[in-house]
């Protein structure tokens with residue numbers, strides 16, 4: 181039997197603009213993306229998914245909303261606020277994190293979001309961009325492919341990511357607000373730059389980029405050292421993204437604790453710990 185995910189999903193991806201099915205042109209595009217990521221921590225591929233397919237994905241995403249877990253916390257970029265540090269330290273400054281999160285196994289295999297994620301051509305392209313000899317879609321059926329839906333008055337708080345990079349697809353933007361804001365490489369492996377982070381948390385705009393991402397845009401982002409958030413959404417239209425996760429190991433599973441925290445779900449079985 182042929183693998184349905186081995187062939188490019190021509191009804192989803194604009195392959196004329198992004199020829200991921202052509203090894204030479206894909207390598208050229210990957211090289212450009214790699215340079216942009218190194219310089220800016222973020223690269224955007226607008227119109228990656230066609231307008232029609234993006235609209236279908238929005239309908240599919242909205243159908244999952246009843247199964248979503250609503251999160252609502254106030255957090256610092258490093259987790260819960262510390263009480264043993266002086267006011268002004270960024271580890272004491274919280275922002276609101278509130279959104280609906282949909283687990284991977286609540287998104288049907290037949291949806292565009294899942295079909296795109298499972299296309300080997302996309303995984304291969306991402307591997308070339310991040311220069312990974314080996315890269316796999318995350319095995320964990322809860323965390324591999326998710327939806328994040330942010331409604332009126334909600335926001336994704338200022339934070340750093342724990343993984344090296346994340347791939348997102350913007351399906352629907354808000355009428356106003358819901359912008360992606362990030363401070364490229366504000367910290368490094370050897371310098372936390374707490375004063376610079378605190379300035380951003382207090383509303384400073386120095387070194388902060390704001391982008392209004394268009395629906396259908398594939399975004400590659402390195403958020404481990406780049407502070408980022410989604411600003412509060414205005415208006416009734418929800419901001420919806422799909423998140424695609426990858427790992428160098430073929431058997432990546434997350435902990436039960438993580439599943440509970442993000443999706444309020446318990447596992448039936450546990451193959452491995454995070």
Ligand SMILES: [Fe+2]
Nearest residue numbers: 339340341403
């Ligand atoms: Fe993030």
